[in-house]
Amino acid sequence: MSQSTHLDQVTIRFAGDSGDGMQLTGTQFTNTTAMVGNDLSTLPDYPAEIRAPAGTLFGVSGFQLQFSSHEIHTPGDQVDVLVAMNPAALKVNLQHLRDNGIIIANADAFSIRNLKLAGYEQNPLEDGSLEGFQLFSVPITRLTREALVDVAMSSRDKDRSKNFFALGITYWMFSRPLEVTLKWIEEKFAGKPELIEANKKALNAGYSYALATEVFTTTYTVEKAKTAPGTYRKITGNEAVSLGLIVAAEKSGRPLFLGGYPITPASDILHILAKYRHYDVKTFQAEDEIAGVGSAIGASYSGALGVTASSGPGIALKSEFIGYAVMTEIPLVVINVQRGGPSTGLPTKTEQADLFQAFYGRNGEAPLPIVAAKSPADCFQTAMEAAHMAIKFATPVFLLTDGYLANGAEPWLIPDVADIPEIKEPLALAGEEYLPYKRDPKTLARTMAVPGTEGLEHRLGGLEKEDLTGNVSYDPENHHNMVRLRRKKVEKVAGFIPPPDFSGEERGVLLIISWGSTYGTVFSAVEEARKQGRQLSWIHLRWINPLPEMLGKLIHNFKHVLVPEINAGQLVKIIRAEYLVDARGFDRVRGLPLQTHELVEEISSYFEEQ
Amino acid sequence: MNTIETLEQKEKKYTKEDFTSDQEVRWCPGCGDYSILAQMRRLLPDLGVKKENVVFVSGIGCSSRFPYYMDTYGLHGIHGRAPALASGIKLANPDLTVFVITGDGDALSIGGNHFIHLCRRNIDVTVLLFNNRIYGLTKGQYSPTSERGKITKSSPYGSLEEPFNPVKMALAAGATFVARSMDRDPKHLEATLLEAARHKGTSFVEIYQNCNIFNDGAFEKYTNIKTRFDNVVYLKNEQEYRFGRENDKHLFWDGHRFRVEEWKATEKPLTHTTDNLPASMEFALAELSELEDFPVPVGVFRKRQAETYDALLTKQIEEVKKSKGQGDLQKLLESGNTWHVD
Structure with missing residues (x-):
């Protein structure tokens, strides 16, 4: 018995x-x-x-x-x-x-x-x-x-x-x-x-x-877990990204277009979206990664929500086109399901080592907003936010997930579609006075006029453009001004995104700054450390560019800043450069999620040295 | 575009000025590109589409500045990738009339992969390849269509490469409309481009275009009115392959290859057909431009009706909607196993 x-x-x-x-x-x-x-x-x-x-x-x-x-x-x-x-x-x-x-x-x-x-x-x-x-x-x-x-x-x-x-x-x-x-x-x-x-x-x-x-x-x-009431399902990150994109497309009134090329661990996004023709989803399996992003930009230019999904090696190939979308200011969502690198690396394993690639991996001054999902289910919300900001600011947006989020699963409280806000960002209409690069003063975003709109015919391209008209310009001061405008536009995104998760006191010994899929591990480690009596604070970034405004003040209130990542220290360098603080990294690059107990030990070391 | 719109269009017919943008044209004086631009502006009023539905997409190179000079929608892309942009534009909005403007380096070197896949998919866009057999914008390196032995800055002892034949590539890649024309034969160019634009599916036109700075006279033999008729055979549907200043020669097909023979009025002549030429003849015809002692074929090699990718995609969406019903977002989110917590 x-x-x-x-x-x-x-x-x-x-x-x-x-x-x-x-x-x-x-x-x-x-x-x-x-x-x-x-x-x-x-x-x-x-x-x-x-x-x-x-x-x-x-x-x-x-x-x-x-x-x-x-x-x-x-x-x-x-x-x-x-x-x-x-x-x-x-x-x-x-x-x-x-x-x-x-x-x-x-x-x-x-x-x-x-x-x-x-x-x-x-x-x-x-x-x-x-x-x-x-x-x-x-x-x-x-x-x-x-x-x-x-x-x-x-x-x-x-x-x-x-x-x-x-x-x-x-x-x-x-x-x-x-x-x-x-x-x-x-x-x-x-x-x-x-x-x-x-x-x-x-x-x-x-x-x-x-x-x-x-x-x-x-x-x-x-026993059953005590969770919020509602209807649940199990969801993986790739599923959640796909559903988020479909909902964002419908809420924005722009049909979804995915231009992609098979690559591990991102292919499931292509597979999933290919099933939804009856939701007006157009998927295009292109001849290569470059054509994948190119077709997505073309589709966005025609008024669709253009998306491309890949992993590090594919993103490397897309870089020139992503810079082109920065220059022409055409909406685009670029999904990087990060895997172990460099080169072919560890195709089926997880890593966070493409953050620099997202930040800096283009020629010229080419800033763009970057958001990273924190859990498999969070990929849904993150995809919607990425799409919204891409459309609102007429910019490419990087959406970072990784192999762990993409294939990992968790329960998801299914939202009521009616509660999800519309994404109403207007296009220029026939009969309007139209200057392709006239900007909304609140967002510094330009308004798109799509082909088929009578009287608004205009030309765009990757050459530097004159402010307002968009005509080709080699004028030195104009270029200086446009470089600044494109950067400021990305900074303005900060006013339209949710604040980061923050817990703990606003000053103290240790502030942990994390991003992306380490959320779960850091959550558990912080919980464990607090049980051990450590007073620490934690901020988890979903939007990494722009960095949250609150962080600038907050970060100087702590003796130590610790940035755990599954890379050799990338966000930590950005934090150090941005805020001039002696932030330290905690990195384990094994193709696997960080382990909770290792991070707890690391946290303890900051308290023991006092 | 429906019929009513087209009729309305005819009532307020455009002129070439309607398609001329306010931008100053910046090609070198004497460049063959001017002629192509002029013919395009001239033919668009005859195409019968609204100008707001026209999009010119280009890559990088001298030719790729073309969209700036057309008062339509235009996208000056990146090197070699115009077919990718054009595919997305057309698939997202199949009502648009999309042109790809490209050059020999843009389409056949850096963009070779996109070019062949565009042809293969038969997406309804019209590709104009300005072939001047040289890199002009980077100031004179040999291109994938330069002849072997070409002396250029990047091949001071002569290039070691066999050139591509763009027509052969387009035929092999499955383009459903394939033609060749010349900058210095404006009437033929205009008519060919109009026919290409009207064709449903990927239309490809190779245009012999003179670069008078870096490769002057590359096509002189074919374009000069004095030598043209001995060196060019104009392809016309249902007509013989006759050529020569006196129209005294023709191409004879011996079952394996073409031969140049004296034209004899008595024989039963071989005539050109654009929609079902046997592959062997189609390929042999395309190859003539590579051979000594043969005229270069100019005109339409192939014009074949086939379903376009864009139309098939639209059809597939309708079919899936018919079988599964228009998608419902709430159902989508709740698909799979769900459970409820009170």
């Missing part, structure tokens, strides 16, 4: 070969966990190779998920439960498992060959090296085959269902219902009855095995 234990929060990691379906398994666990009402945060962590050689260390694909009965902000530092489908998965992930953590291993995959591939000389399931952990060694492959004995398919095909068997074990262990996944199997494999049967049977068999055998003595329950 098993006993049931209440837990506040659990971190589970599914790991296996990149062909083992670990992303799918993790996503199913996530969907079910969302439906039972836990707060959650996920971290898919997979190799760039689609099917790396089976059994190898570099071919291990992982999916980590933290779920909780209270609000959480990270996918977890340390893993409580590790599902290892082969020796390589165990070897790669054991370092993340906490002391006395649970291992569920597929014993059948621990063959001599696989052990050798993973670099084990002896079988760790048998040699006692895993003492100190709770090891459940389960013959998952064999049990799956037995469960599917009546299903008419080859052993090889039956083995593909073994991830559902493993999922079934974890569902029992954490008292999850099977319905969400059973329904998903039916929809996913519609028209392939033998796959539906096999996967359902494997899932049920895994659940029953855990229930019936006396191997597992404990089930765990994690």
Whole structure:
């Protein structure tokens, strides 16, 4: 008879070969966990190779998920439960498992060959090296085959269902219902009855095995999280960006046009938007990154909301066109789903090292507004703000997310569309006196006249233009003036964006300044440090250019300023240059989110040195 | 554009002055670009579209200053990328009439990739390639259409490269309208550009254009009225491939290649067709401009009706709307598994 234990929060990691379906398994666990009402945060962590050689260390694909009965902000530092489908998965992930953590291993995959591939000389399931952990060694492959004995398919095909068997074990262990996944199997494999049967049977068999055998003595329950009332769904960053763009387009009365080119980890934005033709979304898979952004600028010039989505290497190719949009003052949203760099770097891993690229990666004086999403769900709001400012200020806007936000998921309180304000930014109308570069004194933005508007025919280009008329001008003073105007225009954005998140006192020992996807880690670390009695303040920037006006005063009220980033120190240099303070960086550039406990230790060091 | 608008347009017909902007033209005196500009201003009133629906898009180079001189909408882009801008403009608003103005370096070197993909997609825009076989704006380097051995600043011992044949490229890339004309044959140029602009789909016109500063006389053989008729064969639909000052020669197709032969009135002549010339003949015809002892074909090589990308996109949107209904934002946000918290 098993006993049931209440837990506040659990971190589970599914790991296996990149062909083992670990992303799918993790996503199913996530969907079910969302439906039972836990707060959650996920971290898919997979190799760039689609099917790396089976059994190898570099071919291990992982999916980590933290779920909780209270609000959480990270996918977890340390893993409580590790599902290892082969020796390589165990070897790669054991370092993340906490002391006395649970291992569920597929014993059948621990063959001599696989052990050798993973670099084990002896079988760790048998040699006692895993003492100190709770090891459940389960013959998952064999049990799956037995469960599917009546299903008419080859052993090889039956083995593909073994991830559902493993999922079934974890569902029992954490008292999850099977319905969400059973329904998903039916929809996913519609028209392939033998796959539906096999996967359902494997899932049920895994659940029953855990229930019936006396191997597992404990089930765990994690209560529903207390969250604000409303309707929720699970959402990833790439999904949230896509939905935010569709809503912004509709609210602005400008049809959405995405010009893009496939690149990891941004491609899902193209995939998602391509589905929504019935929302008047036009997606254009261009011949290259340059044509992607060029077509988006052309579409914006014609009156659409032009967007391009890419990652670092693609952004590098788009740079000249982004500068062109700065010069011509045409609205454009440039999404950079950052990944590890430089060059091809770590395509499937996360990083924040393209901040300088967004700030400075163009020839000439080419300032533009930059906003960074703080969580997967926040990508929705961030995309809408980026689109709004692009249209309002007739400028390209950089929207920075990253691999972690793009693929990571969390619950999202679905807003009521009627509550989302309109984006009413007028175009010039026929019959008006029109000067292409006449500016609104409040925003310094020009008004666009789009082709098709009678009497407002005019010419734009990348050559320096005369103030007001937009005619080509090589006049020295005019150029000086235009450079200043374009910079001031970006500064004016500060008056139209929400203030940054700030917590703590307005003066003190330590101010933390963070941006983008480190929000969750910093939130948890600040919470932890405060529990330890540290009095610290924290400002999280979503809009990074322009920097918030309040920061100029605030920053000088602190003895120390700490800027944690997943790069070698980029925002920290901007902060130092901008405010002349001795801000320090905290950086870990591993292609993974920062770890909460590391940051807590760093924070402590500022208090201990006093 | 619907029929009523077109009729109204005819009543208040434009003149070439309506298409002339207030900007001073800044090409070198004697440049072939002047002629192309003049023909464009002349033909637009005949095209029957409202001038606010016309957009000229260009890249970088001498030719790419063109949009500034037209009193229509205009976008002077970046080097080689005009097709990308033009694609976005046309797809976002298919009612517009879009021209791409480009040169041999712009279209075939830095912008080669965009050029071939524009042709392949058959987006309804008209491309004018001003071919002067030289980089003019950067002051005289060899271009992708310069002949091998060309002595320029960047090839003081002669260029080592075989030139591109722009017509062959456009045909191979799938442009549905492909033609060649010359700056110094204004009537032919005007008629060819008008036909190109009226064609639905990607229209491509290579224009032999003289750069009198850096590559003067590059096309003299074809453009000089004294030598033109012995060196140019004008392509006309349903007509023979006849040429020569006395109209005494023609191109004979022997089943594999063209040969130049004396014209004999008695034989059953081979005639040109723009919509279904066999690929072998189409390619052989395009290749003549590269061969010694052959006249250069000038006129329309290909004019083929095919669905345009822009029309297909519009159609696809309508079809998806028909099957799924007009999108509802609230439903979109609530798609997938949802749960409720009270």
